[in-house]
Amino acid sequence: MLKKLVQFFDQGRIPAASAHCDIPCKIYDPATAQIAALTIIRLMDLIQELDGKEQLTLADQAQLARLVAQKEEHALKVKEEVRIIWGDYFKQPQFEQIPSAHELTHSIMLQASKCKQQITRAEGEALLTLVNEFAEAFWLTKGVSTFKATCPYPPAETVVYPALAE
Amino acid sequence: MEPHLSDGDYVITTGLKHLTPGCIVVIRHPEYQVMIKRVIEIREQGEFLLAGENNLSITSEQIGWCSREWLLGVVLITFR
Numbered sequence: 001m002l003k004k005l006v007q008f009f010d011q012g013r014i015p016a017a018s019a020h021c022d023i024p025c026k027i028y029d030p031a032t033a034q035i036a037a038l039t040i041i042r043l044m045d046l047i048q049e050l051d052g053k054e055q056l057t058l059a060d061q062a063q064l065a066r067l068v069a070q071k072e073e074h075a076l077k078v079k080e081e082v083r084i085i086w087g088d089y090f091k092q093p094q095f096e097q098i099p100s101a102h103e104l105t106h107s108i109m110l111q112a113s114k115c116k117q118q119i120t121r122a123e124g125e126a127l128l129t130l131v132n133e134f135a136e137a138f139w140l141t142k143g144v145s146t147f148k149a150t151c152p153y154p155p156a157e158t159v160v161y162p163a164l165a166e
Numbered sequence: 167m168e169p170h171l172s173d174g175d176y177v178i179t180t181g182l183k184h185l186t187p188g189c190i191v192v193i194r195h196p197e198y199q200v201m202i203k204r205v206i207e208i209r210e211q212g213e214f215l216l217a218g219e220n221n222l223s224i225t226s227e228q229i230g231w232c233s234r235e236w237l238l239g240v241v242l243i244t245f246r
């Protein structure tokens with residue numbers, strides 16, 4: 001209550017002191033998570049291509065191992081990048097602006113785990129949808145409008161981009 | 167300074183420069199600029215050592231011994 005009152009009269013007039021509790025780089029962007037989600041879909045597609053073969057050569061098997069390992073890695077990347085934005089960037093004002101932030105973040109964690117467990121493309125698409133939703137929310141807190149476009153590379157899926165002015 | 171202080175909290179400081187270990191101070195550090203930390207040690211010459219409240223904080227060694235001339239105030243009240 002008192003803090004809100006002080007906040008009201010503050011308007012930038014009260015000097016700030018930093019506690020240096022972390023490196024305050026303030027660089028946050030959901031793009032890394034979006035690209036990781038796209039990569040997961042692409043990897044799922046490449047795994048499906050191998051599934052079409054009658055017999056896997058040793059090279060194919062090595063390729064499959066790489067694809068699966070990368071799918072795991074990128075699912076972890078999605079989780080980490082989203083967690084950092086949710087945990088470090090989002091604070092009370094952002095949570096007030098995006099009341100669904102906790103639920104959305106949690107659903108991304110669960111969906112990314114599903115993408116680790118499975119090779120079904122639909123699971124990857126569902127993850128991208130959630131991460132896009134998260135990106136929309138993030139840019140809303142920044143006061144930046146967004147637009148949807150098909151990414152100009154495989155897997156050619158819809159991505160939310162910030163409409164940044166020059 | 168979590169959990170004692172969070173980003174966006176307000177503090178009122180006193181200009182009196184009487185320091186005791188445990189008090190929270192605002193200083194103008196030559197490298198880190200205006201910063202808020204807790205005093206953990208004061209040596210005879212009047213210089214003092216600061217520390218954060220959690221393990222994410224920069225260390226006392228990084229901050230170094232602080233001069234009283236850098237002191238802007240001692241925290242009296244916090245608004246959380």
